Each structure stands twice: as C-alpha cells, then as structure tokens.
Amino acid sequence: xxxxxxxxxxxxVFGKPQIGKSAMVFIHGVGLDxxxxxxxxxDFKIDQHIITYDMLGHxxxxxxxxxxxxxxxxxxxxxxxxxxxxxxxxxxxFSLGGLVAxxxxxxxxxxxxxLTIMNSVxxxxxxxxxxxxxxxxxxxxxGPSANxxxxxxxxxxxxxxxxxxxxxxxxxxxxxxNHGASYISCYRLFGENDNAVKGTLGNITCPTLITTGELDxxxxxxxxxxxxxxxxxxxVVILPNARHMMPVEKACEVNELLRQFINAN
Numbered sequence: 477x478x479x480x481x482x483x484x485x486x487x488x489v490f491g492k493p494q495i496g497k498s499a500m501v502f503i504h505g506v507g508l509d510x511x512x513x514x515x516x517x518x519d520f521k522i523d524q525h526i527i528t529y530d531m532l533g534h535x536x537x538x539x540x541x542x543x544x545x546x547x548x549x550x551x552x553x554x555x556x557x558x559x560x561x562x563x564x565x566x567x568x569x570f571s572l573g574g575l576v577a578x579x580x581x582x583x584x585x586x587x588x589x590x591l592t593i594m595n596s597v598x599x600x601x602x603x604x605x606x607x608x609x610x611x612x613x614x615x616x617x618x619g620p621s622a623n624x625x626x627x628x629x630x631x632x633x634x635x636x637x638x639x640x641x642x643x644x645x646x647x648x649x650x651x652x653x654n655h656g657a658s659y660i661s662c663y664r665l666f667g668e669n670d671n672a673v674k675g676t677l678g679n680i681t682c683p684t685l686i687t688t689g690e691l692d693x694x695x696x697x698x699x700x701x702x703x704x705x706x707x708x709x710x711x712v713v714i715l716p717n718a719r720h721m722m723p724v725e726k727a728c729e730v731n732e733l734l735r736q737f738i739n740a741n
Contacts, residue, residue: 487529503573509535515727533658689718
C-alpha cells in the first residue's frame with residue numbers, strides 16, 4: 477500500500493511486522509523510484525516487513541530543494557523511520573541510495589540492525605572522476621535525456637537488453653519523466669560525493685554488506701573493497717557476470733545474498 481509522510485515522502489509498505497525481526501528498508505538510485513525493488517518485494521514480502529520509498533526529487537515525493545545534500549536525504553530517511561515508528565531496520569541502498577545509506581549510518585548507526593551498500597561508488601580514480609564529471613556536464617545541459625542510452629548499456633548486459641526490450645523502454649521513459657532540476661541536483665550529488673563521510677566511516681559498527689557486480693564499470697569491485705576497508709564490520713561480495721542493475725537483472729542472486737545476510741543478523 478502507498479502512503480505519504482507529513483513531509484511528503486511517498487512510501488510503500490509490504491508484509492507485516494514480525495516479532496524479533498527488523499523491517500527491511502530499500503533506497504533506490506538516481507533517476508529511479510521505489511519500483512526498482514519490485515523483485516525484492518515479491519520475494520521477501522511473504523516473511524518480512526518491507527518499506528520502499530521515493531527519495532526527494534523522485535517518484536511521488538516532493539521535488540528536490542535547490543540546496544539538497546546527502547545530509548538532506550539522510551534526514552528524509554530519518555523522518556520516514558520516525559513516522560513509521562521503526563527503531564531499528566535492515567537498510568539497503570543502491571547506487572545513490574548507497575551513498576545516502578552510508579551517510580545515514582555514520583549519523584544514526586544505532587538505528588540499524590544491518591547495512592547493505594549495493595553498486596555504490598567510493599574514491600573514484602582520476603579516469604573515473606573525469607568520466608563522471610563529463611556526464612554531469614551533459615546532464616546539467618540536457619537534463620534526464622543526457623546520456624541515457626549510454627547509461628542503459630552500463631546498467632544491463634546486451635543479452636538482458638535484447639530479451640527485455642519492453643522493460644528497458646519502460647525504464648528509459650521513467651528516467652526521462654524526472655523533474656529536470658531535481659534530476660540535475662541529485663545527479664550532482666552522485667557525481668561529486670564518492671568520498672562522502674570518508675573520515676567518519678569508522679562510526680559504522682553494525683553488520684555491513686558491500687556488494688557490486690564483477691562487470692559494473694562505475695561502481696567497481698575495487699571500490700567495494702576500498703570502502704569495506706574503512707568499515708570494521710564490513711564484508712564484500714562481488715556477484716559474477718553482473719553489471720550495475722543487479723537488483724533487476726540478477727534479482728535471484730541478489731535476493732539470496734540479502735536473505736543470507738539478513739538471516740545472519
């Protein structure tokens with residue numbers, strides 16, 4: 477079912493609270509919305525309490541403020557958890573959502589039963605930094621339509637794209653439908669904040685899973701290992717033959733990985 481916080485955040489709730497189990501809360505990536513997690517919802521809703529929501533500037537949540545920051549998005553999440561009265565959760569963040577999740581974790585580690593950072597960037601090398609700044613310049617000029625076709629080739633394998641043309645077209649239309657100014661602001665957060673809270677990652681002490689795809693060119697295995705080295709409680713899992721959109725293309729593998737990690741914690 478869909479709901480709205482007093483501050484306007486759009487969220488959905490699946491399953492029912494389970495005695496002795498914390499809810500799973502999912503954060504999507506830039507230009508997407510809570511529907512990213514439909515495969516995870518379908519799998520976990522039978523025996524888990526699940527919350528998905530739209531970040532500011534996305535979906536049915538309010539447009540992003542001009543001065544939006546990762547702290548703004550972390551505060552949005554805190555407001556959502558307080559509104560639903562969830563004291564501790566299993567937090568799963570994808571791509572930009574992974575940046576938000578790690579910022580939230582450095583500030584509110586006590587609210588987390590566990591943390592999963594999925595396909596998210598950390599400490600880009602100079603070549604990657606130049607590439608993302610080039611894309612950011614294009615986004616600032618053209619909005620959501622900038623480099624969308626190139627993005628889809630990074631996100632999905634050619635075989636998946638060939639076999640799922642209807643979904644790819646739907647996803648492209650979803651990205652293009654984003655509010656222009658909000659998309660630019662949030663893409664800037666993604667492009668400029670790979671080293672966000674680098675100095676305070678030691679504040680994260682909850683069980684932490686950092687995962688990405690073997691073939692993800694933007695959120696690389698090397699980044700996952702480097703990020704995990706800063707978090708004492710972290711472990712790394714690299715999914716073989718996976719690209720960026722693991723929650724979609726590799727849903728079965730992602731769900732099994734999450735289930736094992738959540739059950740262990």
